[in-house]
Amino acid sequence: MSPTQPLSLVIATRESRLALWQAEHVQALLRARGHSVSLLGMTTQGDQILDRSLSKVGGKGLFVKELEVALEEGRAHIAVHSLKDVPMDLPAGFALACVMEREDPRDAFVSPRYASLDALPQGAVVGTSSLRRQVLLQALRPDLRIEPLRGNLDTRLRKLDEGNYDAIVLAAAGLKRLGLQDRIRTEFATSDMLPAAGQGALGIEIRSDRQDLMEALAPLAHQESWLTVTAERAVSRSMGGSCSMPLAAHGRLVQGTLHLEAAWGDPDGRTPLVRASASAPVATLAAADALGVEIAARLRAGGARGVDPVAG
Numbered sequence: 001m002s003p004t005q006p007l008s009l010v011i012a013t014r015e016s017r018l019a020l021w022q023a024e025h026v027q028a029l030l031r032a033r034g035h036s037v038s039l040l041g042m043t044t045q046g047d048q049i050l051d052r053s054l055s056k057v058g059g060k061g062l063f064v065k066e067l068e069v070a071l072e073e074g075r076a077h078i079a080v081h082s083l084k085d086v087p088m089d090l091p092a093g094f095a096l097a098c099v100m101e102r103e104d105p106r107d108a109f110v111s112p113r114y115a116s117l118d119a120l121p122q123g124a125v126v127g128t129s130s131l132r133r134q135v136l137l138q139a140l141r142p143d144l145r146i147e148p149l150r151g152n153l154d155t156r157l158r159k160l161d162e163g164n165y166d167a168i169v170l171a172a173a174g175l176k177r178l179g180l181q182d183r184i185r186t187e188f189a190t191s192d193m194l195p196a197a198g199q200g201a202l203g204i205e206i207r208s209d210r211q212d213l214m215e216a217l218a219p220l221a222h223q224e225s226w227l228t229v230t231a232e233r234a235v236s237r238s239m240g241g242s243c244s245m246p247l248a249a250h251g252r253l254v255q256g257t258l259h260l261e262a263a264w265g266d267p268d269g270r271t272p273l274v275r276a277s278a279s280a281p282v283a284t285l286a287a288a289d290a291l292g293v294e295i296a297a298r299l300r301a302g303g304a305r306g307v308d309p310v311a312g
């Protein structure tokens, strides 16, 4: 197969250290394939709003919108995202060109004083603004006090170091990418802290009319990761998930069989966690999606309250 022609590409990126690492990672991979690639840094609404929980002000799309405008206007060609932050349905005119090889999908326990969740004293204060982490933590340790914690990785670590929390929970992937793995005291077993759909995976977004970019980016795809996160994201889409719904979905692909687990938490705390799991042979994105849809149906059958898409 002949490689695609060398292109001159601009990557739109947020300017947090993690976003820049991710954009530079893709830049290096594309340069190695002969393309010339520059970065266009930009600040999104999600980066600016630090005083309120994102679930209250409009959710995941806030980190993505400005980057899409840059693609729309042709100021940039590709946007690199943590898939966890990408809404399930991209706006019309945009497409996911590929999903890259996944980093560690687990959550990490970070604390200056305590080695693990079990070591925390009664009533300890744990920082997280993720509703998923909140309900899973409370299921493990109802005594803990969960306090809001926002900001990029460096900000969150600084707030921990300032003594505002006994511990915080972060994605292991972000810490590892930034060389901060020494801060990880333990990684949670996925059975205890089921990760968010797409956690640890990077996705590349383009305008859907750019077939040439689709082809240029195809070599960066990692098929196993793509199948796995497609199933996870289908759970979230079928539940009408947003960051105001505590929802976890985690898949593992073992010799062609995808083992998918999901959990739903009641945002009002009235009903206990609902869990569901299933396995199926999965070789196509459509089959992965179908498994996710099935798990969502099982969650609903178990009492999870989804949000139905608004008509119109």
Ligand SMILES: NCc1[nH]cc(CCC(=O)O)c1CC(=O)O
Binding pocket: 082, 083, 084, 085, 169, 170, 171, 172, 173, 174, 198, 199, 200, 201, 202
């Ligand atoms: N919500 C912010 C966010 N988006 C992606 C990551 C980590 C990297 C990843 O999951 O790929 C993080 C930080 C965190 O949750 O601790």
